[in-house]
Amino acid sequence: MSVVSPDAPPFLPPDLSTRALDAAEQMDSPNCDPVRLERTYAQFPLINAVVSGWRRNYRRYVRPALAARGGGTILDVGSGGGDLARSLARWSRRDGLEVQVTGIDPDPRAHAYAASRRPVPGLVFRPLFSSDLVAEGKVFDVVISNHVLHHLDPGAFHGLLADSEKLARGLVLHSDIERSPWAYGLFSAGTLPFFHGSFIRADGLTSIRRSYTAAELAAAAPAGWETRRQHPWQNLLLYRARR
Template sequence: MRRDFSVRSGEAELMDGLDTAYEVFRDCLTDLGRVNRLTLAHRPTIAYLETLRGIGAFDLDRPVEILDIGSGGGDLLRRISGWAARRGVPVALTGLDLSPWSARAASEAWRGGPEPRWVTGDVFDHPCAADVIVTSLVTHHLTDAEIVRLLARMDAEARVGWFVNDLHRHPLAFHGFRVLAAMMGWHPFVRHDGPVSIARAFTVEDWRRYRALAGLSPHEARIARRFPFRICVSREPK
């Protein structure tokens, strides 16, 4: 069947199912961590934090509060913790995820440095105030209306800035991931959900539309493509 990449797919991802056993969920998160390392998934987020540090946005008299929305197995927060330790930036980290299994999996996988506070809950029902809010490879799970709502929510509650990192909807990324996942022998959920995630993902024009609907200007929220097949949206320091 010929796939239409001109619009977002509405296909469901297996990881979003509510009846997944913990062991299956944990093993899937472990392989997703491997995918993220191989595809340089967290590099744009770390670069954003480095930019904020460089302009003095973290020159506070207390630890910088960083919230990761959709923290999953905690691999982004592990990267942030390592970056902060190397740069001498005191941080207070929080991971928020809808899945009841995420906090357990993330805590079991945590190594080194003060462990984040893991919170289970819906981002739209939970307080999100923090200095910096980040979310990585999460927004493609949401509807268009939810994405607009999330942008407005982050902009209202982030004291310094926020950063969205997600996939670029592109046929080369879709078919390339299918081949790579099969070659690497990743978890069946990952082999299924990876291409679906890309089909559910975005173009730059999608993000321009969401930005406008959230009441943000191009000056306030910058959209940029990042290698490989990423589109990021960042709020400049307030």
Template sequence: MDLSRRSELQEIMDDPALPRAEYERCLHDLAAVNRVTLTHRPTLRWLERATRGLPADRAVSILDVACGGGDLLRAIHRWAARRGRTVRLEGIDLNPRSAAAAAARTPAGWDIRWRTGDVFDHMPDPAPDFIVTSQFTHHLADADIVRFLRWLERHATKGWLIVDLHRAAFAYRGFGLLATVARWHPIVRSDGMISVARGFRRAEWERLLAEAEVRGEIAWQLGFRWSVSRLK
């Protein structure tokens, strides 16, 4: 695999022809991947900083783009509950199976709204305080990432955060080995390696932000990831 530039290979889970049972098994193993690789930690740490100056009794609205099976929003719900903070949570995903899968995995009484749709057609009303997304942008071509950065800047009233993968040989081979040892679904193993190959290096994020004419803070995160964020 040539990692000198972003791969254009497509991930199998994005294929609408994938049988539902296989999709459900992949979601189950992806949740395990997220736990083992501490996927949600950068987002929770950023939200801690982003909400620090807000009154404790003020409800905070958060939109998760490409929410998948809903792991991140459930982690945010638990984070907010531990702090006694009220949150209004919503997730959107292009895959029509995601909303039902996320709802089925969410405990009764948790007020999280799941939506199906293309983020570029979505005009949040009211606009959320914060928009977050984890490991979504590597699915996009560079031109659409520029478009997405502008969308985030336009619709997030207080700030936005992108967390995505760093493209490196160690991460590429290391995930393949980890997935094999953990006996995760073969699609999860294959897609995970493709995800790394579609990932980013710092200079690429700098270029994308410049093309979008959007200011953003780029930071290295645990687990071979980058965060790109802005607080307003």
């Protein structure tokens, strides 16, 4: 009997012509291995630094939105292990901006991990849904998410965008992977020697299969939202609040 490692991808590329909505990421399971899950959170900073493009998004969109007022507030929806929220807080401080960053994630495991890391000035984590903040009447200058959209069913997708419109007084940026053979092949090859003992490799390939193409994302988004394709494998869903 042969045993296939959960880190090993299929040798043949899957059908990427449509979204694989029936594919589930292992780390989303409430019964997944807690050791592998924590290792996944610990490895997120490296993988996000390589593939997410948020340093570029910060320079191009977030920093200009905050610079005019010398700072402001940022909400990171689905903050996971908290690495992006931490980066935004650090980048803003280095640029002389007084910024308060809030990271929210309803998964108690993600919140526990993020909250257990070394504190960063101007950063807080809360175990909430975006709808909870809407109910609290909260408003932020910039609302962002990273690699969240592909996790959501249509109802949750539109719920997040509706919540984002209510929560943002300025800018909303939802960034996600773009599904393509290039993205799948490069991620498969690039992660082959690394990220053993975590869900990064297997779940990353599943994420690509679940993700939107730029055309699909533009068709799914309501009026007022703009889809921008960012090479090599990112889509950005952008909304500017009219307050």
